Amino acid sequence: MANAQIRKESFSKRRPILAVVIIELLLLFAVFAAGAVATMKQLDYTSPVLLSFTPIAIVLIIYLTLRRRWGEIGFRSLRTIPVEQTKYYIPLILVLGTIALKGFGELTLSKVAFFIFFTLLVAFVEETIYRGLIFNILLRKSAVAAVLTSSILFSITHIMNALSGQNMADIALQLVYALLIGVVLALLMLKNGNIIPLVLFHFVHNLIQFLGDDLQDTGTLPYDIFVIVVLVGYCIWLTYSVRTQRHSVDSSNTSQPINR
Template structure:
């Protein structure tokens, strides 16, 4: 979908770096306020995320509808994804299988439903912000800048877990892991310009993590997943060409 003249003259396009700063700052402010409210109300982690992410989701829906940006941010029919690009999404399934090998807890149906709704909300919000708004805005600067910026900000946001008392080793692994996932998903967005598979992966990835056993440290499965993501990133980088990049910027 080609940009209209109004989109070309928008703040989103004319001041991409400032736009990204505003988006990230607003996100952090809302999450911080939500966390403070959750602390005061003595809510658990999931409830705290609901308090923070629900208003963000509503703001995103209103903004994207008002600015008519759903299509330009990748909310398009799955039929727009070519067979070749579907093949490039397949390693995501390998990552999901790897982390699922850790096993699952014996949870009640109500708890599973709670995790499903919670992880779907997070998947929608984070993908729309990082692989939607931030990535697409930074594509006006360049593909490298877009991929690096969106991935780093995604990783930095997850680095906030360090404040929660998590040990340094686990936090470093989580930051590297989220950075690699950010790179992979950003590159897939550049290739295909469709955000739905990314939201689905993000949702399923987080759901598997929450349904699995409580983390007690870095496992072999975590290392395998990291290796897969490194190789995956290299393959995706090498797969990009001028035509693919030009198409992602115009979309």
């Protein structure tokens, strides 16, 4: 009976660490392979993501649909988020507003339409993998493991920006930025279990950045530093809130009378 129960468990439940490693390696392999193809074919800078993330998105949609796991990894109605919890999403709006202050480049209908598709694709794939699959696999071990590991892997994945010729200072800033964003989104996932707001934020965040004015990049450092400071404070606030919430739940459970 015990052996039958073990066989029925999914691979991710039996080998959570190995499952996370495999997911991350497959994603990195797909991105770097697509990057190699794009380099050989001399395609533009968006091609590696399109070549790798489009099939990944299709596989994710098929897998989540056939296994009926959409709700399990956080794709739930926004109405499941209590009204009193909506205040914890306000700093995300501050972050979006700050990066929008950097300005925008010349916009055309075709450019906007393309980057809407492009950034929505990236947001769906990355949130589904990091705050959906990886987060939930590791949550069975501990909340700390789920938040930190998913955020670190999310940050490491963004090291592929090094291939675009940026200097080490810019790359380090991006990795710290991605790590803080990852921790914030993971904590929000831990708090409310809804991935939809995270996908929307990721989508709008990337859309603003891709439509931004590249000519003003040299003057954006103060904005970046301000956003990082906001994110650090945001992480502290969310961590305190999550710990308080979990302590309240634990205290409530222990105070309940045991029915015999």
